[in-house]
Amino acid sequence: MTQAFLARLTQSKGRQGLWTLPLLIAIVISVYLGLRTDQFLGSENLFNLIAQAMPLVITAIGQMFVVVVGGLDLSVGSLISFTTAILALDAPGYVTIPAVFLFAVLVGLSNGLVITRLNVHPIIATLAMQYIILGITRILRPVSGGTVPDIVIQSVGGSLFGVPMPVFWGIAVVLVAWKLLHGSRFGLHLFAIGGGVANGTPDAARNFGVPDRRNILLAYVACSCFAALAGVFLAGRIVSGDPNVGLLFELDAITAVAVGGTQLSGGIGSLQGTVIGALVLALLSNGMNLTNVSPFIQTAIKGGLLLLVVGLQTRKKIGL
Amino acid sequence: MSVIVKHPFLQRLLRVPPAYYVFAILLITLWIARPHMLNANIMGIFIRQVAPLGVLVLAQLLVMRVKSIDLSGGGIILLVNYVISSGIFPGASMPFFIGLSLAIGTAIGLFNGWMIGKRRVSAVIVTLAVSIILVGFVQYLSSGKPPGDVPSYLNDIYNIKWGPAPVPVLFWFALTVAMALFLSKTVFGRYVTSVGENPEAAHFSGVPVERTVILAHTLAGFIAAVAALVQTASIAVGSVRVGLDLPILAVAATILGGVVFGRGEGGVWGPFFGVLSFALLFVVMTTFGIDDPGKLIAQGLIILLAAIFYGIRTSRSN
Numbered sequence: 001m002t003q004a005f006l007a008r009l010t011q012s013k014g015r016q017g018l019w020t021l022p023l024l025i026a027i028v029i030s031v032y033l034g035l036r037t038d039q040f041l042g043s044e045n046l047f048n049l050i051a052q053a054m055p056l057v058i059t060a061i062g063q064m065f066v067v068v069v070g071g072l073d074l075s076v077g078s079l080i081s082f083t084t085a086i087l088a089l090d091a092p093g094y095v096t097i098p099a100v101f102l103f104a105v106l107v108g109l110s111n112g113l114v115i116t117r118l119n120v121h122p123i124i125a126t127l128a129m130q131y132i133i134l135g136i137t138r139i140l141r142p143v144s145g146g147t148v149p150d151i152v153i154q155s156v157g158g159s160l161f162g163v164p165m166p167v168f169w170g171i172a173v174v175l176v177a178w179k180l181l182h183g184s185r186f187g188l189h190l191f192a193i194g195g196g197v198a199n200g201t202p203d204a205a206r207n208f209g210v211p212d213r214r215n216i217l218l219a220y221v222a223c224s225c226f227a228a229l230a231g232v233f234l235a236g237r238i239v240s241g242d243p244n245v246g247l248l249f250e251l252d253a254i255t256a257v258a259v260g261g262t263q264l265s266g267g268i269g270s271l272q273g274t275v276i277g278a279l280v281l282a283l284l285s286n287g288m289n290l291t292n293v294s295p296f297i298q299t300a301i302k303g304g305l306l307l308l309v310v311g312l313q314t315r316k317k318i319g320l
Numbered sequence: 321m322s323v324i325v326k327h328p329f330l331q332r333l334l335r336v337p338p339a340y341y342v343f344a345i346l347l348i349t350l351w352i353a354r355p356h357m358l359n360a361n362i363m364g365i366f367i368r369q370v371a372p373l374g375v376l377v378l379a380q381l382l383v384m385r386v387k388s389i390d391l392s393g394g395g396i397i398l399l400v401n402y403v404i405s406s407g408i409f410p411g412a413s414m415p416f417f418i419g420l421s422l423a424i425g426t427a428i429g430l431f432n433g434w435m436i437g438k439r440r441v442s443a444v445i446v447t448l449a450v451s452i453i454l455v456g457f458v459q460y461l462s463s464g465k466p467p468g469d470v471p472s473y474l475n476d477i478y479n480i481k482w483g484p485a486p487v488p489v490l491f492w493f494a495l496t497v498a499m500a501l502f503l504s505k506t507v508f509g510r511y512v513t514s515v516g517e518n519p520e521a522a523h524f525s526g527v528p529v530e531r532t533v534i535l536a537h538t539l540a541g542f543i544a545a546v547a548a549l550v551q552t553a554s555i556a557v558g559s560v561r562v563g564l565d566l567p568i569l570a571v572a573a574t575i576l577g578g579v580v581f582g583r584g585e586g587g588v589w590g591p592f593f594g595v596l597s598f599a600l601l602f603v604v605m606t607t608f609g610i611d612d613p614g615k616l617i618a619q620g621l622i623i624l625l626a627a628i629f630y631g632i633r634t635s636r637s638n
Binding site for chain 1: 386387388389435436437439440441442443444445446448449450451452453454455456457459460463464519529530533568571575581612613614615616617618619620621623624627628630631632
């Protein structure tokens with residue numbers, strides 16, 4: 001009986017994956033925190049929570065694009081640090097902001113090309129990229145410092161019609177991602193490719209006329225661009241460049257994606273799940289901060305959560 | 321282009337693991353630019369520094385041969401270092417510490433293997449998560465501060481020299497020989513090869529695929545604990561940051577040595593030279609005044625180029 005119930009909770013048949021379970025978790029955490037602490041339900045803490053969660057929400061959405069095709073991008077953390085370092089160079093915003101996205105496109109292109117054309121495993125390719133970008137970032141800015149252009153600070157810290165800016169960021173990002181993932185041929189193709197990869201037939205989508213290499217390439221470009229966007233947001237929050245701000249961010253992003261019900265083997269996932277997954281992580285951090293849990297044990301708990309969610313997903317392949 | 325690439329001589333050259341080329345190039349660079357660095361004493365010191373990495377690479381190549389990966393080495397090294405240096409077992413003897421460390425490593429390896437082989441979870445995710453949990457746990461226990469000192473006998477053993485050769489290097493060499501024999505002479509070694517070549521074919525030929533993967537990971541955990549002991553002996557103090565970059569370096573050295581996810585042409589000695597290449601790389605970069613960011617970039621480029629080197633070959637054979 002319990003086993004059947006567990007199976008129902010952890011195995012979904014749809015393409016959207018299992019996103020109702022994380023929603024339930026998020027609600028449970030919220031109710032618990034609302035009853036347990038006085039600060040949690042204050043509007044100040046809630047808006048703060050949205051601002052805290054936003055970089056992870058953006059990065060996780062980007063990460064989801066590559067996870068859906070059965071890939072993984074470990075270079076997003078370094079790219080976020082790099083973005084803040086570039087923005088904190090003493091150059092005007094109309095130069096640095098386009099430069100940041102140009103570089104993100106280049107990173108995505110080189111990740112995608114190395115993976116699709118040169119046949120390198122995504123984990124190895126993006127791991128190498130992570131090191132290269134981290135090295136460049138540390139040359140640019142060995143320790144945190146510098147100031148970010150005013151326009152970035154204003155667009156993150158300000159408010160419009162009495163609503164803090166991060167809310168608008170969230171709406172915009174979700175709309176764009178929704179259009180790409182669930183409202184375009186590109187998104188449909190990504191799910192088709194991923195479905196084949198997950199079932200051990202990576203050529204299936206190509207045999208049905210889906211240009212797989214080009215779409216996978218674009219997925220990596222999208223992932224890098226979302227990471228750069230998260231970097232811009234973070235730079236606006238911390239107001240300076242920090243070579244370590246994105247450290248281990250890729251793991252948080254992967255955890256959020258996995259918590260949201262997206263299968264890491266590819267083909268199954270949903271945008272709402274990923275957003276909810278990121279919110280669950282943010283709620284956990286927020287709650288543990290409010291209840292004074294040691295930051296070191298918080299890291300361990302996040303690792304445990306990642307292990308638990310991926311442990312519940314079953315797949316055929318052994319190994320990587 | 322393809323005519324040149326298909327030439328038998330070039331095909332032969334492409335089959336040599338890149339580690340040997342990198343090693344030769346670095347040796348020649350050093351010989352031309354800084355000939356005085358090439359004496360046994362200086363080289364011994366540099367090679368001794370990579371002995372923990374060399375031991376960890378043996379674990380990495382074992383799991384990479386069965387198309388898996390182990391990134392939990394950093395967490396194991398940190399935990400073993402904490403157990404030995406924090407003084408939670410006051411006055412314990414050396415065999416106790418060694419036994420406890422090996423037991424910890426083996427248990428973690430078994431857990432990794434069970435999650436990967438039985439539960440079929442992605443190896444990257446499992447071992448990374450395990451590493452994060454261990455690191456967070458150790459940092460919590462030590463409140464982020466370095467714990468204490470390591471018993472002096474460990475560092476004494478580390479500093480012994482046998483002729484010109486330091487004991488840790490000899491130990492690493494002996495372990496590598498043992499691993500080479502283990503993989504080529506035992507049934508388990510054959511299983512590892514067949515699972516790496518094609519897990520499905522291995523399964524239908526009666527090879528216990530799950531058990532092989534689990535055992536490979538358990539052994540890898542054991543070897544990671546050995547690497548942790550060598551590393552702890554080398555730094556001689558407790559630390560909350562030691563060894564965190566070793567798993568990635570181990571992956572890089574293994575790929576450089578010609579062992580890439582199931583493909584084992586490099587054997588055990590390819591990765592061995594991969595580690596030596598890293599030792600030389602650090603010497604060369606230090607003598608040319610390249611600092612840490614430059615080293616990160618070089619590491620990344622080496623991983624990428626070595627992986628591309630293999631990627632091109634597999635894409636052609638398909």
